[in-house]
Structures are given as C-alpha cells and as structure tokens.
Amino acid sequence: MSIETTPSSTPDPKWERITAAYQTGPAAAPAVTIVKDRQPTVAFEFEPRPRPAWMMSREELKQWAVYARDNTLDWTVYQLTHSPYYLGWSVRGYRRLCLRWWEARHDDYRQQIATAKLMLRQAREMPRGEARAAAESKARALLEVRRAEFKAHKKRHWIRTGISGLVVVGGGTIAAAVGGLWVQILMAMAVVLTGAWFGRPEEAVVAPVQAPTRTSRLGEDAMRRVLVEAGVVPEKRAGEIRGVGIPHQDGPGIAYAVDLPSGIPATVALGKAESIASALGVHQDWMDLELDRSAGSNASRLSIWVSSEDPFSVVRRSPLVGHKGPLDLWNDGAPIVFGKRGNTVSIRVRDTMMLVGGATRRGKGMLIANLNLGAAKDVRVNLRLFDGKASGEHNAFGRILATFVKKDPERLALFLRAVLEDLDRRSDFLDERGKAKLTEDLIEEIGGIELIEIDELATYTARGTSRFVDEIVENLCQIAAVGAGLGVLLVCATQVPEVDVVRGRLRQNLIARVAMNTESPGASNTIMGDGMAGQGYDASQIPLNQPGRNWMSTPDTGTIGTRSFLVEDDDKPPILADAYELRKAAGRLPGQWRDPIEEKLTAWTGVSSAAGGERGNGRIVRVTLLERLEIVARGTGRDCATNAEVFRALAATDPAKYGQRDGEAERAWSSRAGKLLKDELESLGVDLEAKKVTGPDGERTLGYTLADVLTARNARP
Numbered sequence: 001m002s003i004e005t006t007p008s009s010t011p012d013p014k015w016e017r018i019t020a021a022y023q024t025g026p027a028a029a030p031a032v033t034i035v036k037d038r039q040p041t042v043a044f045e046f047e048p049r050p051r052p053a054w055m056m057s058r059e060e061l062k063q064w065a066v067y068a069r070d071n072t073l074d075w076t077v078y079q080l081t082h083s084p085y086y087l088g089w090s091v092r093g094y095r096r097l098c099l100r101w102w103e104a105r106h107d108d109y110r111q112q113i114a115t116a117k118l119m120l121r122q123a124r125e126m127p128r129g130e131a132r133a134a135a136e137s138k139a140r141a142l143l144e145v146r147r148a149e150f151k152a153h154k155k156r157h158w159i160r161t162g163i164s165g166l167v168v169v170g171g172g173t174i175a176a177a178v179g180g181l182w183v184q185i186l187m188a189m190a191v192v193l194t195g196a197w198f199g200r201p202e203e204a205v206v207a208p209v210q211a212p213t214r215t216s217r218l219g220e221d222a223m224r225r226v227l228v229e230a231g232v233v234p235e236k237r238a239g240e241i242r243g244v245g246i247p248h249q250d251g252p253g254i255a256y257a258v259d260l261p262s263g264i265p266a267t268v269a270l271g272k273a274e275s276i277a278s279a280l281g282v283h284q285d286w287m288d289l290e291l292d293r294s295a296g297s298n299a300s301r302l303s304i305w306v307s308s309e310d311p312f313s314v315v316r317r318s319p320l321v322g323h324k325g326p327l328d329l330w331n332d333g334a335p336i337v338f339g340k341r342g343n344t345v346s347i348r349v350r351d352t353m354m355l356v357g358g359a360t361r362r363g364k365g366m367l368i369a370n371l372n373l374g375a376a377k378d379v380r381v382n383l384r385l386f387d388g389k390a391s392g393e394h395n396a397f398g399r400i401l402a403t404f405v406k407k408d409p410e411r412l413a414l415f416l417r418a419v420l421e422d423l424d425r426r427s428d429f430l431d432e433r434g435k436a437k438l439t440e441d442l443i444e445e446i447g448g449i450e451l452i453e454i455d456e457l458a459t460y461t462a463r464g465t466s467r468f469v470d471e472i473v474e475n476l477c478q479i480a481a482v483g484a485g486l487g488v489l490l491v492c493a494t495q496v497p498e499v500d501v502v503r504g505r506l507r508q509n510l511i512a513r514v515a516m517n518t519e520s521p522g523a524s525n526t527i528m529g530d531g532m533a534g535q536g537y538d539a540s541q542i543p544l545n546q547p548g549r550n551w552m553s554t555p556d557t558g559t560i561g562t563r564s565f566l567v568e569d570d571d572k573p574p575i576l577a578d579a580y581e582l583r584k585a586a587g588r589l590p591g592q593w594r595d596p597i598e599e600k601l602t603a604w605t606g607v608s609s610a611a612g613g614e615r616g617n618g619r620i621v622r623v624t625l626l627e628r629l630e631i632v633a634r635g636t637g638r639d640c641a642t643n644a645e646v647f648r649a650l651a652a653t654d655p656a657k658y659g660q661r662d663g664e665a666e667r668a669w670s671s672r673a674g675k676l677l678k679d680e681l682e683s684l685g686v687d688l689e690a691k692k693v694t695g696p697d698g699e700r701t702l703g704y705t706l707a708d709v710l711t712a713r714n715a716r717p
C-alpha cells in the first residue's frame with residue numbers, strides 16, 4: 001500500500017486562501033470557513049435507562065421499611081426479655097473491672113520483691129566473709145529499691161484512680177441532678193451496658209452446630225459393614241449398631257460416633273484399628289479411634305474420625321508466631337506439636353522428663369526450639385541448654401538461657417554436680433515446709449523450675465567420648481530419678497537411639513518419649529519402649545518427607561501420632577524479644593537473679609556460662625591453673641588462700657585428679673594434692689612457692705598469696 005502526498009513545493013490553492021486571511025488581516029480577505037454548509041443537528045433518541053438492581057421500587061421500599069420495623073421490634077423484645085442476662089453480665093463485668101484495678105495496683109512488683117527477698121535469704125546462707133556481706137547488702141539495696149518503687153507506683157495508681165473516680169462520679173451526679181428523667185434512664189442503661197460489655201462471656205454461649213457433610217463416607221450403614229468386616233461385631237448383630245448424632249467435619253476429617261451392640265466394649269474396636277482402616281479404605285494414620293468419653297456416653301460408644309488425606313502431610317506454623325504475653329507452662333503447657341485432627345498438643349513443664357530421638361535431620365531440633373520458645377515465655381522456668389552438636393541453631397536463645405554451653409563434657413559434668421547439690425537444697429526447702437513435692441505456690445520461692453536440655457546426648461554419654469562419661473550418666477540418672485518432684489526436669493535428645501547412649505536406667509525415668517523417624521524398629525523401641533514397634537508405634541515407618549512427625553508418649557496424652565509446629569529462623573526473634581521483655585520486667589534474666597548453680601560453676605571454674613558465657617554463643621573460655629588460683633585467692637576475701645582452700649577448689653573442678661579418695665585420710669589427701677599441684681606448676685614452668693598465709697580463723701598456715709600468684713601470671717609470656 002502507498003500513500004500519495006502533495007510535494008511541499010506544489011501550491012495548494014485551498015490552503016493559500018485560508019492563510020491569506022491571516023497574512024493580510026481580516027479586513028483584507030473575506031471571512032473563510034472550512035465547513036461549507038452547516039448541517040442541522042441530529043437529535044438522538046435514547047432508550048429509557050433500566051433501573052439498577054440495587055435501587056428499590058416503591059413497593060420494595062415499603063416492604064423493606066415494614067421488615068425493618070418488625071426486626072427492630074423483635075430485637076427490642078429479645079433484648080428486654082434477656083435483660084436479666086445482661087444484668088448478670090454487668091455484675092460480672094464490674095467484678096472483672098475491680099480485679100483489673102487490683103492487678104494494676106500490684107503490677108509485678110510483688111514478684112520482684114519476692115525475688116529480692118529470695119536473693120537476701122540466699123545471701124544469708126552463704127559462708128561468712130566479704131562475699132556474703134557484699135551479696136547481702138546488694139540484695140538488701142535491691143529490696144529497698146523495689147519496695148520504694150512499689151510505694152511510688154501505689155501512690156500514682158491512687159492518684160489516677162482518684163482523678164478518674166472524681167470525673168465519673170462528679171459528672172454522673174451533676175448530669176443526674178440537672179438532667180430530667182430521660183437523662184437518668186440513659187445513664188442507668190449506660191452503667192448496665194458498660195458492665196455487660198466487660199462481663200460478656202468469653203466463649204460462645206451456644207456451641208456451634210455440628211455441620212453435616214455430604215462427602216462423608218461414614219454413616220450408620222457404612223459403619224455396620226466396616227465393623228462386621230473388621231471382625232469387631234458378628235454379622236448377625238450388625239443391625240444393633242446405632243449411629244450417634246450425624247457425621248460432621250472435625251479439622252481436616254470427618255467425625256462420627258456409634259454405639260456397639262451391648263456386651264461389646266469399644267476397646268475391642270481399638271484393638272482392631274488396622275482392620276477397620278482397611279475396611280474403610282484408608283491408611284491407619286488417617287484414622288483416629290477413641291473411646292467416646294463425652295457426657296452421657298458408655299463403654300460401648302466408639303468415636304471414629306477419618307481423613308481423606310494424610311493429616312500430617314501439612315506443615316503448620318507454631319501458634320507462638322505473633323503471640324504476645326506470658327505462658328503458663330506449669331498448668332497449660334507449651335504448644336509444641338499438633339495432633340491428627342489439627343489440634344494443638346501442649347506439653348506441661350511440671351513433672352515431665354523427656355527423651356527425644358530420631359535419625360539426623362528428622363526434626364528433633366525443631367521440636368526443642370518449639371519447647372524453648374514456650375519455656376522462654378514462662379519467667380519461672382530456668383532454661384539450661386547443653387548443645388552437643390555445637391551448631392548455631394540455639395544461638396538466638398542465648399540471652400535468655402540461664403546456662404548455655406556448647407560441646408563441653410567437662411562443664412556438663414561440673415554442671416550436673418552443681419545440680420545435684422541444688423537438689424539437696426531444694427529437698428531441704430520442701431522438707432522445712434512439710435511438702436513432699438513442689439507445688440505451684442512455692443515455685444518462685446524455691447528459685448524457679450529448672451529445665452535442663454541436652455541436645456545430642458551421644459556427645460556426652462557414648463562410651464569413650466570423654467573421661468566424664470560415667471559421671472555424667474550416673475548424675476543424669478540420679479536427676480531423672482528424683483528431680484521431677486523437686487522442679488528439676490530433663491529433656492534429652494539423641495540422633496543415636498542406642499542403649500550405649502541412652503542407658504536403660506536413664507530411659508526408664510525419662511517418662512515422656514518422642515520418636516521421630518528412626519533407621520530401624522529396634523531404634524524406635526529404644527526410644528518408645530520394648531515391644532512398642534510391634535504394637536503399631538514404629539517410628540521407622542514415619543515417612544521421610546515429613547520431618548517433625550513423631551510418635552509421642554506422655555502421661556497426659558498417652559501414645560499418639562503428632563507433628564511438631566514449624567518455626568522458621570525469622571519467626572524466633574520477635575517471640576524471643578517478647579520473652580526477653582517479660583523476663584526483664586520480672587527480674588528473671590540471667591544475671592538479674594542469684595542463680596546458685598551458675599554461682600557454683602563460676603566459683604569452680606572462674607567463668608560463668610549464664611547466657612552463653614562472655615561471647616553469648618555457648619563457647620565457654622577455659623581458665624588456666626594460675627587464673628584458678630587467682631580466683632580462689634580473691635574469693636577468700638583475704639588476698640590469699642590456704643592449701644586446704646586451694647585443694648578443695650581444685651577437687652571440685654577435677655575430682656578424678658584432686659578429689660579425696662574413699663578411705664583416704666585428710667592428711668594423705670592433702671599431701672597428695674600438694675604434690676600434684678607442685679608437679680603441675682613445674683610442668684607449666686611456673687615459679688610459685690607455697691608460703692605461710694593467714695587462714696580463715698586467723699591461724700598461720702601454708703598457702704599462696706594473691707600477690708605471688710599475680711607475679712607468676714605476669715611473668716608468663
């Protein structure tokens with residue numbers, strides 16, 4: 001296609017005529033127009049616009065007005081007939097407001113004062129000396145500060161209460177006195193409604209109706225067939241099976257209940273779960289059979305739940321993501337896993353000792369992270385973590401951990417020694433109060449609940465890994481045996497579920513078990529207990545593509561299939577920041593309270609492992625022999641230490657070498673330890689001689705002065 005254009009040099013008479021008028025002015029040329037003859041305007045005819053669907057006709061409008069009037073009347077009658085409820089709510093509302101006022105008055109000052117008092121009591125229990133005086137005066141000062149703060153807070157609270165009370169009562173009285181009857185009625189209604197608003201029920205008053213479902217494969221007829229095929233009910237009695245209620249949606253599956261014929265208990269069906277699953281055409285994991293324990297139930301009522309897909313194929317986020325505020329792990333537990341029906345299963349930190357096992361990368365760390373996030377939010381829990389893998393996965397928790405140590409069997413051995421000593425203190429504490437075991441009201445006074453976690457037990461308990469193995473195993477067994485009643489709990493995780501790592505005596509006392517996927521049914525049994533794989537609880541059958549899925553057995557839940565919640569690395573910081581603030585406000589961060597266990601560790605080793613040590617990552621820097629001598633000499637408060645004091649300190653850190661042996665007399669031990677110390681100093685090339693120093697009772701005896709120790713330290717390259 002081509003377009004013809006007029007060459008620019010060719011004159012165009014029409015254009016020339018138009019431009020001539022502008023070149024010479026309007027007077028020089030006649031007026032021109034490009035439209036020759038103006039056409040008359042065409043008048044378009046529109047179709048009448050249809051009325052939009054939202055616009056009501058007169059009739060509809062009238063009908064709507066009638067409905068609105070009737071509905072308003074119904075609503076008013078309903079509200080009037082229910083006003084006794086609202087009065088009840090109102091009373092409850094004002095009671096709640098009073099309680100809130102009372103709580104705001106105390107805030108958490110009472111707890112802080114209790115902690116300061118505890119510090120004072122603990123300081124008084126220390127041996128006499130400067131350290132005790134310092135600790136006592138620090139605790140007393142803290143107590144006074146807390147009391148003064150509480151007093152000031154109460155004063156502020158009273159002032160606020162007074163001002164708001166004056167405004168409300170004064171304003172109300174003036175309005176009631178000046179206004180007429182209507183004002184008084186409106187005010188009375190406002191008073192009742194305000195109370196009713198704060199006293200409204202917390203849960204839906206009416207339970208949601210069970211929604212029937214058309215996709216249900218369950219029903220009375222289906223259940224008759226299934227129970228006969230599975231051999232639970234003889235064919236001739238199938239007609240006696242009765243459905244209870246209707247099949248309804250419950251989480252990702254459908255639930256139904258049936259009454260078995262008389263004389264056949266529901267437990268018979270529980271024993272034939274596999275055959276029932278097969279008759280229903282689903283995997284056993286997709287089905288849940290239970291004895292119906294609801295009100296009005298009986299021993300023959302079987303509750304059945306079936307899903308049309310694997311309920312653990314979904315990944316669920318932890319409910320702690322986005323959660324604000326404290327948790328109560330003693331009563332409610334920490335939400336760490338979900339069950340088949342998508343229900344949250346919480347683990348109470350009360351008297352549970354737990355063993356978590358499974359092959360590598362199967363989700364043990366994730367389960368522990370869930371537990372730790374929950375525990376972080378209960379300020380009464382002292383979380384102590386020994387990470388045998390020495391990975392960075394627990395670093396985010398560092399600043400709230402009362403103890404955090406990576407891959408250090410010697411420190412774990414010392415730590416367990418300190419815990420055993422603390423168990424004695426705890427049991428004396430309960431003895432004095434005539435209690436057999438720890439109760440909730442005594443948690444704060446006793447110093448909190450100890451939650452000790454050992455992630456990768458094999459690092460510490462497998463034979464030949466360190467010279468501390470036997471001691472660690474023995475002490476773990478003792479803690480597992482007696483700790484629960486004293487508020488000292490153990491959680492041990494292992495990739496190697498072998499008897500060599502989890503000794504029988506230890507396993508017996510770790511009563512809660514969680515088995516992630518294992519390599520063999522034998523390994524599964526090492527965690528869950530002998531014969532459990534044969535009963536269907538075989539962790540080696542857990543699909544590999546479902547990390548975090550496990551068999552869990554606790555006294556609260558029985559043995560159930562669960563999967564841990566997912567917490568991504570980015571989810572942790574906000575939860576931990578919230579936990580940090582909660583602990584800070586309650587004075588329960590590492591360093592804010594007197595921790596008898598860390599205190600002992602620091603005295604024995606010279607370094608603290610609270611909040612992961614100096615670097616906060618669980619790598620605890622070791623202290624040399626001279627540094628240890630310096631710590632002992634400073635610790636006496638006399639700038640020197642007697643031989644007996646030095647040997648005792650060394651025996652605490654290295655009992656195998658410096659400890660007093662069974663049957664060894666004091667004098668023999670002292671001379672052996674003295675020789676060992678001399679040899680060790682010589683082998684290090686340190687020039688340090690024992691000389692006469694002042695003992696704790698003012699006597700002159702052999703020992704080391706702080707000045708000599710410092711000179712020897714400084715002389716070293």
Ligand SMILES: Nc1ncnc2c1ncn2[C@@H]1O[C@H](COP(=O)(O)OP(=O)(O)OP(=O)(O)O)[C@@H](O)[C@H]1O
Pocket residue numbers: 315316358359360361362363364365366367389495547548549563564565566
């Ligand atoms: N409940 C879960 N939902 C989804 N993914 C999970 C779940 N649990 C664990 N995972 C994923 O599985 C992988 C392994 O998890 P984790 O590190 O907890 O295993 P582990 O058993 O502690 O491993 P290791 O023994 O090597 O320490 C991670 O990538 C994690 O994201």
